[in-house]
Structure formats: structure tokens, C-alpha cells
Amino acid sequence: MTRYTKRNGLSRRTLLKTGVAAAAGTLAAPMVWAQSNIVLRQAGTGVSAFNEIAAKAFDDLGITMEMTALDSDSVTQRVATQPDSFDIADIEYWICKKVWPTGNLQAMDTSKIANYDKIAGTFRSGKLTPTSEIAQGTAPHTVGFTSGANGTDFVQEESGWMTLIPTIYNADTLGIRPDLIGRPISKWSELLNPEFKGKASILDISSIGIMDMAMVVESMGEYKYPDKGNMTKEEIDLTLGIFTEAKKNGQFRAFWKSFDESVNLMASGEVVIQSMWSPAITAVRSQGIPCVYQPLEEGYRSWGGGMGLAASLEGAKLDAAYEYINWYLSGWVGGFLMRQGYYSAVPETSKLFMSDDEWGFWYEGKESQGDIVSPSGSTLEGPGAVRDGGSFIDRMGAVACWNSVMDENQYMVRKWNEFIAA
Amino acid sequence: MVSPLAIVLFFFLVLPIVMILVVSFWRATEFSIIPAFEFENYEFLFGSPVTYTVFINTFKYAILTWVFTFLIGFTVAYYLAFHIRTQTWQIALFLLCTIPFWTSNIIRMISWIPFLGRNGIANSTLISWGVIDEPLEWLLFSDFSVVLAFVHIYTLFMVVPIFNTMMRIDKSLIEAARDGGASGAQILWNVILPLTKPGIMIGTIFVVTLVMGDFFTVRIMSGSQSANVGRLISNDISLLQYPSASATAVVLLLTVLITIGILLRFVNIRKEL
Numbered sequence: 001m002t003r004y005t006k007r008n009g010l011s012r013r014t015l016l017k018t019g020v021a022a023a024a025g026t027l028a029a030p031m032v033w034a035q036s037n038i039v040l041r042q043a044g045t046g047v048s049a050f051n052e053i054a055a056k057a058f059d060d061l062g063i064t065m066e067m068t069a070l071d072s073d074s075v076t077q078r079v080a081t082q083p084d085s086f087d088i089a090d091i092e093y094w095i096c097k098k099v100w101p102t103g104n105l106q107a108m109d110t111s112k113i114a115n116y117d118k119i120a121g122t123f124r125s126g127k128l129t130p131t132s133e134i135a136q137g138t139a140p141h142t143v144g145f146t147s148g149a150n151g152t153d154f155v156q157e158e159s160g161w162m163t164l165i166p167t168i169y170n171a172d173t174l175g176i177r178p179d180l181i182g183r184p185i186s187k188w189s190e191l192l193n194p195e196f197k198g199k200a201s202i203l204d205i206s207s208i209g210i211m212d213m214a215m216v217v218e219s220m221g222e223y224k225y226p227d228k229g230n231m232t233k234e235e236i237d238l239t240l241g242i243f244t245e246a247k248k249n250g251q252f253r254a255f256w257k258s259f260d261e262s263v264n265l266m267a268s269g270e271v272v273i274q275s276m277w278s279p280a281i282t283a284v285r286s287q288g289i290p291c292v293y294q295p296l297e298e299g300y301r302s303w304g305g306g307m308g309l310a311a312s313l314e315g316a317k318l319d320a321a322y323e324y325i326n327w328y329l330s331g332w333v334g335g336f337l338m339r340q341g342y343y344s345a346v347p348e349t350s351k352l353f354m355s356d357d358e359w360g361f362w363y364e365g366k367e368s369q370g371d372i373v374s375p376s377g378s379t380l381e382g383p384g385a386v387r388d389g390g391s392f393i394d395r396m397g398a399v400a401c402w403n404s405v406m407d408e409n410q411y412m413v414r415k416w417n418e419f420i421a422a
Numbered sequence: 423m424v425s426p427l428a429i430v431l432f433f434f435l436v437l438p439i440v441m442i443l444v445v446s447f448w449r450a451t452e453f454s455i456i457p458a459f460e461f462e463n464y465e466f467l468f469g470s471p472v473t474y475t476v477f478i479n480t481f482k483y484a485i486l487t488w489v490f491t492f493l494i495g496f497t498v499a500y501y502l503a504f505h506i507r508t509q510t511w512q513i514a515l516f517l518l519c520t521i522p523f524w525t526s527n528i529i530r531m532i533s534w535i536p537f538l539g540r541n542g543i544a545n546s547t548l549i550s551w552g553v554i555d556e557p558l559e560w561l562l563f564s565d566f567s568v569v570l571a572f573v574h575i576y577t578l579f580m581v582v583p584i585f586n587t588m589m590r591i592d593k594s595l596i597e598a599a600r601d602g603g604a605s606g607a608q609i610l611w612n613v614i615l616p617l618t619k620p621g622i623m624i625g626t627i628f629v630v631t632l633v634m635g636d637f638f639t640v641r642i643m644s645g646s647q648s649a650n651v652g653r654l655i656s657n658d659i660s661l662l663q664y665p666s667a668s669a670t671a672v673v674l675l676l677t678v679l680i681t682i683g684i685l686l687r688f689v690n691i692r693k694e695l
Contacts, residue, residue, distance in 0.1 A: 073660040073661060074660065076662065077659075077660065077662055080454070080662060081662075102454065198559055201645075204646050206661070247647070252645075252647065253563055253645060254563045254644075254645020254646060254647060255645060255646035255647060256645075256646065257641075257646065264535075265645075268536070268539050268540070268541060268542075269540060269541050270539055270540050270562070270563075410450075410451070410663075413661050413663070414466070414470075414666075417472070417654065417657050417658070417661075418470065418472040420646065420647075420649055420653070420657065421472045421475060421476050421479075421648075421649035421653070421654060422472065422475070
């Protein structure tokens with residue numbers, strides 16, 4: 001758990017200053033909460049629990065954020081079983097599908113969200129651009145809205161009551177070590193290519209792993225799913241059957257569950273091709289080891305995260321939570337996250353907090369003009385580099401499926417357990 | 423009056439186990455557990471071939487680990503008890519054995535990973551010596567690495583009780599055996615081994631129960647590729663399937679109890695202590 005606090009007496013002046021600056025900026029005048037000592041506990045997946053965000057929130061809003069970073073399964077568990085242990089749940093949309101019916105989160109009034117209209121179409125209508133197709137799986141907009149303030153259901157239109165406010169999202173693909181593979185990789189099916197026997201890996205988080213598997217199975221031409229985001233029992237058996245056989249043949253070196261495990265597997269050369277997350281690629285590269293987030297013909301497996309409010313939030317804390325969310329969408333955080341390789345739910349506000357070169361590289365897929373520097377200060381790319389997969393529209397437009405929770409999830413989970421044990 | 427020990431045992435041992443037993447008959451959905459009385463969890467458990475594989479795996483790890491910890495533990499204890507003459511040195515060397523315990527289990531385990539890896543120290547050393555041409559893949563993320571880590575972590579649990587019982591053996595018994603014309607091997611087999619049986623048994627119980635209950639070592643050292651019962655339970659818990667985890671835990675508990683019951687048939691620890 002990380003916690004950022006600053007003594008109020010010391011920071012009041014900076015608070016006033018940034019408060020005024022922010023008021024002059026994009027936001028309607030934010031309230032400064034320092035005097036009332038508002039503390040919000042945010043529990044979430046590690047991807048967005050950054051100290052920098054907590055520190056900046058305190059500077060801008062005077063709200064103390066206590067961030068707890070957990071793995072996806074633990075967050076799900078906490079939201080479902082310990083509703084009083086957090087104020088804000090920073091979870092993924094597929095987790096929302098699982099935990100929303102418990103009633104432990106409360107719906108958000110979109111009229112209180114200043115930048116609601118600017119939130120990317122993916123999270124509202126499901127369409128990135130008016131012409132784009134909706135990908136399979138638990139697409140965020142299908143679990144993004146509920147019927148009313150106390151709704152525990154999902155509705156398919158923009159009802160004015162959001163379950164989660166989207167924060168970050170990305171398009172995932174396979175990570176490879178080009179130096180150890182030495183030839184172009186263009187299809188998901190390469191994960192099970194015997195050429196990489198004992199040098200492949202897949203992640204051991206069932207809801208995500210099953211989608212990677214589905215991409216591979218389709219790419220191999222073994223089966224074409226009517227909806228890979230909602231498989232039947234037979235389809236689950238088929239998918240895991242193919243992978244169990246590969247596992248028994250020694251295709252996999254290891255499975256990973258946490259971000260750093262994936263980094264270590266790749267950096268040490270134990271694995272040359274595996275499911276991976278974007279910042280893990282950055283982490284491998286920052287060790288000076290070549291690693292590519294390989295765009296593949298069949299498209300990306302995408303995920304989206306969002307913040308939900310605990311049902312118990314009320315009064316000043318609830319107001320502060322709305323304030324925090326509005327601030328989150330107002331740009332600084334978006335810029336910060338975009339520099340890690342994620343996308344922000346409201347891209348256009350992030351632009352104000354990024355240089356033209358950064359915006360060009362990360363969002364528009366343009367060649368970098370100068371050095372591209374990560375938020376932690378290490379140089380990721382020199383001039384003339386282009387992001388793997390290109391622009392936002394290229395990448396998010398090529399999403400084939402979303403991380404999913406299926407109707408047969410319980411069956412899938414048990415089969416997944418068997419796969420791991422096989 | 424109920425003794426304090428009974429109260430402590432009731433609240434911290436009996437009650438939790440009863441809870442686990444009760445929950446094992448409940449039903450679970452994605453996000454909630456529902457009180458019920460159903461055998462569905464057990465049916466699924468006994469109906470799945472994976473359960474048997476996993477239990478066999480668990481026993482395999484336990485037996486292999488036991489063999490190696492026993493051989494190493496017995497040798498070390500024998501050396502300390504019978505070859506080191508002064509008590510000061512015995513204590514000093516015994517403390518030396520405990521030094522690895524000053525760091526965390528997990529760190530001791532994880533430090534094997536870079537050592538055994540494809541490009542790790544072990545492989546690059548062997549290659550530079552010309553012993554092998556290709557890196558040995560089975561050194562890491564295999565049953566070998568799992569058992570290695572177990573042996574590394576748990577050998578001391580064998581050394582301590584065996585050393586303890588060896589120290590109590592009356593030295594005059596050994597002298598008498600030698601005077602009677604017994605060879606070193608005969609003394610070891612007919613005098614020392616029978617007399618250290620209680621120590622061996624205590625060490626065995628430690629090692630077997632610890633290995634059978636472990637999940638983390640297996641996950642890390644096998645690269646999540648192998649499973650024992652502990653991992654089955656931990657997977658269930660992380661996916662909110664508490665009832666199914668409880669059912670597995672109950673079966674594991676019974677298995678371990680039966681194993682210990684069988685072990686205790688060989689030696690009556692209470693009598694021999």
C-alpha cells in the first residue's frame with residue numbers, strides 16, 4: 001500500500017496557487033478539501049495506482065488518496081466481500097460485470113461529470129468512430145450503465161447513470177523478443193508454434209488468458225467462435241483442450257500472474273513470446289533489452305479500467321470523490337498515463353498536458369522528433385521512433401475482443417484450474 | 423474449569439475447522455456464497471480427474487522431499503552428534519545450520535530462479551566447463567526445481583529433531599556395541615537408527631505436513647506449471663470459490679491426518695520421548 005500525505009500547514013500556499021491555476025484552466029473552480037482532511041481510499045489493480053497521481057491530487061484538490069494496488073482477482077474479492085474497505089474501486093470492466101450485482105458500488109450521475117461528453121465513444125456507445133464495429137467480449141459500454149441511482153442491473157443505452165467512470169484502457173497483444181526470434185511475427189497462432197517450444201508463456205488470470213487463447217485458436221484456424229467473449233461449454237472445452245495439449249508437449253516455459261513476473265521471464269530470455277501488458281514491454285526495454293509489442297493480423301485483445309464509487313460513500317466524501325473523478329478526467333492524469341503507453345478516457349484533455357511530440361508519438365502514431373521520456377525520466381525512444389501498432393485509431397480500431405466474463409464463467413474457471421493443474 | 427489451553431484450541435483450531443467444514447457444503451456464485459447443504463463441491467472434486475493428478479503430485483513432492491531431507495538431515499545430525507567432540511563446537515555448528523533461516527523463506531526460494539535459469543549461473547558455468555553444450559531446461563520451472571526448493575527450505579526441520587534425539591543416546595551403548603564386535607555400519611543400523619526413530623518421525627511429520635500444505639513454493643518454482651492441492655485451494659480462493667476451496671481443504675486435511683496416523687503406527691512418539 002502506498003500513501004501520500006503532506007502536512008497541511010506547509011502546503012496551503014501551493015494549494016491555493018494550484019487551485020487558482022486549475023480554476024483558470026479547464027475545470028470549473030475545484031474545491032480545496034485540505035481543511036476538512038478528506039481521505040479517499042482507492043483500491044485497484046496495479047496499473048493505475050501511481051504515487052505521482054496521489055501526490056498531484058493532493059496538490060490540486062487537497063484530497064489525500066490512499067492507494068492500494070492488488071492483482072485483478074484480489075480486487076474483485078475485495079469489492080465483492082469487503083465493501084467498507086475502500087471508497088473508490090479502480091477496476092476493469094469485466095470485474096464490474098462480476099461485482100456490480102452485489103450492490104457494493106453506487107451509480108454515478110453523469111450530469112456531475114464535467115467532461116462526460118468528451119469521453120471516448122468506446123465507453124458510451126461502444127463505437128470508437130461512428131463506423132467502427134463493436135468487438136466481442138465484455139465491451140465496456142455493455143456494463144457501463146445502469147438503470148438508476150440504485151440500479152444493480154446493466155442497461156445498453158446511455159442512461160445517465162454510469163457504473164464506472166473510464167480511466168485508462170489499452171489494446172493488448174503478444175510481446176516478443178525480436179533478437180531471439182529473428183523473423184517477423186504476424187499472427188496470434190505463433191504462440192503455439194512448436195518453434196518456440198519451452199519458450200512461450202501465457203498469463204494465469206482466467207478472464208484475460210481465455211481471450212488470448214481464443215485469439216490463438218481462431219488464428220490457427222481450429223475454430224471460429226460466434227462470440228469468443230461468451231463461449232459455450234463445448235467451446236471452453238475445445239479452447240482449453242488445445243492449450244492443455246500444448247502444455248503437455250512442453251510448449252510453455254511458465255505462466256505468469258503478476259506484471260513483474262512477465263517482465264522477468266522476458267528480460268531473462270526464459271521466454272521469447274508471451275501475453276504481455278504494455279508497461280511490461282516498457283520495463284523490459286528500459287533494461288536495454290529489445291522487446292516489441294507486436295501488432296498482429298487478427299487484431300488486439302483490449303481491456304478498460306474505470307473507477308467505481310463505494311455504495312457507502314456519502315456527504316462530503318462523495319462530493320470529494322466526484323471532484324477527484326472530474327479532476328482525473330481533466331487532463332493531467334491522462335497525459336501522465338498516455339506517457340506510459342495507456343490511453344486516457346478523455347484523450348482531448350490529455351493533449352493539453354503533453355508536448356506536441358509526445359502527443360504525436362503516443363496518440364497519433366507519428367515519428368518522434370526528439371527523445372520520448374517516460375514519466376519516471378528514463379528515455380524510451382530516441383528521435384525517429386514510431387509506436388508499435390501506430391495511432392490510437394489504428395490500435396483501438398483493431399480491437400477484436402475485450403476481456404470477458406462469460407455466462408459460463410464458473411465452468412470456465414473450473415476448467416482453467418484444471419488446465420493449470422494438468 | 424476449562425483450561426486456558428482448551429479455550430485457545432477451541433477458538434483458534436476447532437472453530438475455524440468447523441467453519442471450513444460447514445462452508446464446504448455451501449454454494450457459490452461469482453460474487454457471493456450461499457448457505458446450503460449440498461454435496462456439489464465434493465461431487466465436482468471427486469469427479470474431476472485433475473483432483474487425483476493433483477493429489478498424486480502432492481504426495482510425489484512430499485515423498486521426494488522427505489527422502490532428500492531425511493538423507494541430508496540424518497547425515498548432518500549424525501556428524502554433529504557423533505563426530506564433533508566438544509559441545510561448544512556442536513552448538514556453534516548447529517547454529518551455523520540455522521543461519522539461512524535468518525532470511526525469509528520466499529527470498530531463499532526466489533534466489534534460485536536466476537541461478538537455475540536458462541541463462542543462469544548454473545547453466546553458464548556448466549557450459550563454460552564444457553560439461554553441456556545446450557542449457558539444461560529442466561533446471562528451472564520443473565519438478566526438479568520445486569523439490570530442490572523444498573529440500574533447501576525444510577532440511578533444518580529434519581536436522582533439529584534428529585540431532586536432539588541423537589544427543590540423548592547414551593554413548594556407552596555405542597561403546598558396548600563396538601566392544602561386542604559390531605562394525606560402524608552395524609552400529610548405525612542396529613543401535614543409532616532405532617534409537618533416533620522418534621526424532622526422525624517428528625522431522626518427518628514436520629516436512630510432510632509443510633510440503634503437503636504448501637502452495638507458494640510450487641507456484642513460483644514450477645512457473646505456475648505444476649499444481650499441488652494447496653494451489654488448487656489458492657486458485658479457488660482467488661476466484662471467490664470459497665465453498666469449493668473449503669471442500670478441497672477438508673479432503674486435504676483428512677489426507678494429511680491419515681498420513682500422520684499411518685506414520686505414528688510405526689513409532690510411538692509419546693512413549694519414546
